[in-house]
Amino acid sequence: MADLAELVGVLKAAGEGTRVRLLALLADGDHSVKDLTEILKQSQPRVSRHLKLLADAGLVRRNAEGAWAYYGLAQQGDGADLAQWLIARLDAKDADRRRDIERQAAVRAQQQALATQYFDTVASSWDLLKTLQVPEEAVEAAVVAALGGRKVNTLIDLGTGTGRMLEVLAGSYTRGVGLDSSREMLAVARARLAASAIGHAQVRLGDIGGLDLSVGLADVIVIHQVLHYFDDPGRMLAQARRLLQPGGDMVIVDFAPHELEFLRSEHAHRRLGLSQAQMSGWAAAAGLSVQAVQEFPSENTERGLTVCLWRLSDTTRTE
Structure with missing residues (x-):
């Protein structure tokens, strides 16, 4: 179990609209910062700052790949439990959530097209x-x-x-x-x-x-x-x-x-x-x-x- 200060820190990290939207998107799979800026229509520094707060609190994990980094939901710990609890309570009909889902689908369709193009070459x-x-x-x-x-x-x-x-x-x-x-x-x-x-x-x-x-x-x-x-x-x-x-x-x-x-x-x-x-x-x-x-x-x-x-x-x- 987390101590009081640590638990409050996790709650503060999760308690912001954009960060909750990020958690919901990452529940559907890993994304790069570039993906998330396109989906949320926010600047790269802003998205990166939100992701750092979530990562520091143990709500998400970061995997570096050279100059890029991919983020996903944490798999273990109090942060992981809280993230799952929040995501389960999101209203899928919320306007922001619907837009995020639509943009996420568009980003993935573009990625699939690029992957198919590469796959054709090999x-x-x-x-x-x-x-x-x-x-x-x-x-x-x-x-x-x-x-x-x-x-x-x-x-x-x-x-x-x-x-x-x-x-x-x-x-x-x-x-x-x-x-x-x-x-x-x-x-x-x-x-x-x-x-x-x-x-x-x-x-x-x-x-x-x-x-x-x-x-x-x-x-x-x-x-x-x-x-x-x-x-x-x-x-x-x-x-x-x-x-x-x-x-x-x-x-x-x-x-x-x-x-x-x-x-x-x-x-x-x-x-x-x-x-x-x-x-x-x-x-x-x-x-x-x-x-x-x-x-x-x-x-x-x-x-x-x-x-x-x-x-x-x-x-x-x-x-």
Whole structure:
């Protein structure tokens, strides 16, 4: 519980019209300062000042991405509880609220158009998976099943790309965080999450090869089609292990060993698949153990790829 002075500070931060409108907008997903100035039709310094007060009081969180910053509702603490209480009591028919919703939809439509434009330029990477007949639907179903039907508190998706795993697993976590080093991909992911009304997930700019522990610890970490882009997947796995709660799980999806050299020369793959022995060795070195393995072979025996799913667990787990 907060002491009196802290609680009064939180109430003062929330007790202003524009700041309540900001909380309502952020309840629908992350926004940059630029987004919020367009929606509220207020100056950037004014909006930034309101956001700082809300952040200092623990009502919202700030995630810096270079010269930009994205804001979202706080997930924990007295500020988070108060924000949810206020938002639940807002009248959706209020004139300011209706205008904010309309402008928010327009901003998101513009973002979706930009994301689609970018996606069109990199569509060959996804079209490639179709030509190799990767069984995506079966793999996604297996990723969901790997969590055993439970709902975890925090799930982190490393190399989130388009945010597809956050979307697929949306019912399996209370808080989802996707990290990726590509601003363009993050724009696609944000548009995708907004279109699916997934407000309990956020994406952030981050180097997954040198992870920042400030992102917090996860009950489950997902690494989907990422490790083959690294010369040393074992090092990447050890980095990811630092973000895992004691007794937590990792779900890893990647290609089995193959001989399609053009993936290295034309599509930036550094490793031509990962073997079971390699994964077991990397996992052991990182303090993890392989609990289950599934293989999903392609029907294309000449040019297809086999996809593997590994579920790893922290070796300190106590049953």
